Structures are given as C-alpha cells and as structure tokens.
Amino acid sequence: MKNKKHLKTFSTGTLVALGLSVNSLYSLADEATLDSKDSTKSTPRHELTEGMCGSNMRMDVTGMVMHENKDTLPKDCLKISENITFKVTAGVKYAEQYPGTVFGFDQHQWQVKPCARITIELTNEDDIRHQWMIHSLPKYLYPRGMFHIEINGKGKKTGTFIVPSSHFTYLVHCDIAQHMEKGMKAQLKVGKGRGDLPSIPGISAATFADVFSR
Ligand SMILES: [Cu+2]
Structure with missing residues (x-):
C-alpha cells in the first residue's frame, strides 16, 4: 500500500x-x-499584428510597403537634411518612347541630398503587379538593404525611408520577372552620386544592347 x-x-x-x-x-x-x-529582431512579439508579419511590413490585398523607416537616422547622419516627396507612376505606357522596353516608370532618376527623408507616392496604372524597390541601403536599418512598395494592379501606395550620408547611386527597379530587363530600371542619386548605372531608359546605354534589324 x-x-x-x-x-x-x-x-x-x-x-x-x-x-x-x-x-x-x-x-x-x-x-x-x-x-x-524577424531578421531585424527589433519588433517585440506583442507588436506583431496582422499584416506586419514580423518584418516591418504593411500588407493588404492591394499590395505592401516593406521596411519603411520614417524616424531612425542612419548612424552617419546628425539630422534629416530634407524631406522630399516623389510622385512616381508605373505602367506600360511609359515604355513607349524607349525601343525594346515593355514596362517603365514615368521618371527613371531621382536626386536627393545626403541624409534625406524620402517619401515615394507610387501609382500603378496597369492591371498587373509593379514595385518600386531600392537596394544597397544600410542593412542595420533595412533588412537585406532593401525598401520597397508593391501594388497588385491599379492603385496607389506611399512609403518613406531615410538615406545615409554617402554620395551614392542606388539601384531602383521592379523585381517582377523580366520587368527590370524590359525597362523598369531606375536610379536614386544621393549627393553627387557615383556615376550612372547601365541600362537606365533615357539615361544610360545598355551593357549588352539589343540590335533590331529591319
Ligand atoms: Cu513591374
């Protein structure tokens, strides 16, 4: 017992x-x-809410804004030098003036001061998905060095980010398959920039130009 x-x-x-x-x-x-x-490890668990997915992402059925940064200064910036807003439009009609392209932005180059806070108001005029994606930003602020806005068909979305102090030319593109290769390639110049990237419609020659024989 x-x-x-x-x-x-x-x-x-x-x-x-x-x-x-x-x-x-x-x-x-x-x-x-x-x-x-959560590669940034900066989003506490209790702040994970529907639509954020733990990676500073605003997402709904119409598209997303990823890695937005309105307030955190890059380490090398003492203050915001300027607040600047660009209205950008994406669509196939902007490719018409550039032979060999299919997609385009209404502008393929933007210029800002070092340490600028940039707001992109992106409008998509097509019935397909387009993006405004920038690379090579500091990875301690932007996971994978990237900020991007994406719109699934006709619509508009707005996002903000802050660039560091270096004079640099950043690649901007739409990452949907073949959209960059067919015209959706652009550049953001900070300060004096660092030259032009190749194959920017209206700005620089293609590295490997297509030949259209008649
Ligand atoms: Cu696109």
Whole structure:
C-alpha cells in the first residue's frame, strides 16, 4: 500500500514535469521561429499584428510597403537634411518612347541630398503587379538593404525611408520577372552620386544592347 502510494505520487510528479518540459520546448521553438523570421529582431512579439508579419511590413490585398523607416537616422547622419516627396507612376505606357522596353516608370532618376527623408507616392496604372524597390541601403536599418512598395494592379501606395550620408547611386527597379530587363530600371542619386548605372531608359546605354534589324 505504502509503495503503491509512493508510485502514484511519483507518476503524477513525472507527468507534471514532463508537461512543463514539453511546454517549454514549444515555447522555445516559438521564439526560435520568430527570431529566424524577424531578421531585424527589433519588433517585440506583442507588436506583431496582422499584416506586419514580423518584418516591418504593411500588407493588404492591394499590395505592401516593406521596411519603411520614417524616424531612425542612419548612424552617419546628425539630422534629416530634407524631406522630399516623389510622385512616381508605373505602367506600360511609359515604355513607349524607349525601343525594346515593355514596362517603365514615368521618371527613371531621382536626386536627393545626403541624409534625406524620402517619401515615394507610387501609382500603378496597369492591371498587373509593379514595385518600386531600392537596394544597397544600410542593412542595420533595412533588412537585406532593401525598401520597397508593391501594388497588385491599379492603385496607389506611399512609403518613406531615410538615406545615409554617402554620395551614392542606388539601384531602383521592379523585381517582377523580366520587368527590370524590359525597362523598369531606375536610379536614386544621393549627393553627387557615383556615376550612372547601365541600362537606365533615357539615361544610360545598355551593357549588352539589343540590335533590331529591319
Ligand atoms: Cu513591374
């Protein structure tokens, strides 16, 4: 009888301990999953809400704004030098003037001061998906060095980011398959820039030009 009671107590204790262990395992796995998804590690769990996906992303059925930064200065900037807004339009009609292209932006170059806060008001005039995507931003502020706006068909979305102090020419493009190769390639020059990128419609020659024989 004594032994049986002891055995029963032991069993209950073991079950509780096992339960706790399993719970903590799930909890650890949960944290690990969140950490791996959230490369910035700057979004506390309680701030993860529908539509953000843990990576500073505003998303709905019409598109998304990813890695927006309105307030955090790059390390090398003491203050915002200027607040500048660009209205950008994307659509196939902007390709008409550039032979060999299919897609385009209404402008393919923008100029700002170092440490500028830039707001892009992107309008998509087509019934297909387009993006305004910029690369090579500081990775400690922008995961994968990228900020981007995407619109699924006709519509408008707005996003803001801040550039560092370096004089640099940033690649801007639409990352949908073949859209950059067929005209949706542009550049953002900060300060004096660093030359022109190749194959920017209306600005620079293609690295490998197509030949259209008659
Ligand atoms: Cu596109």
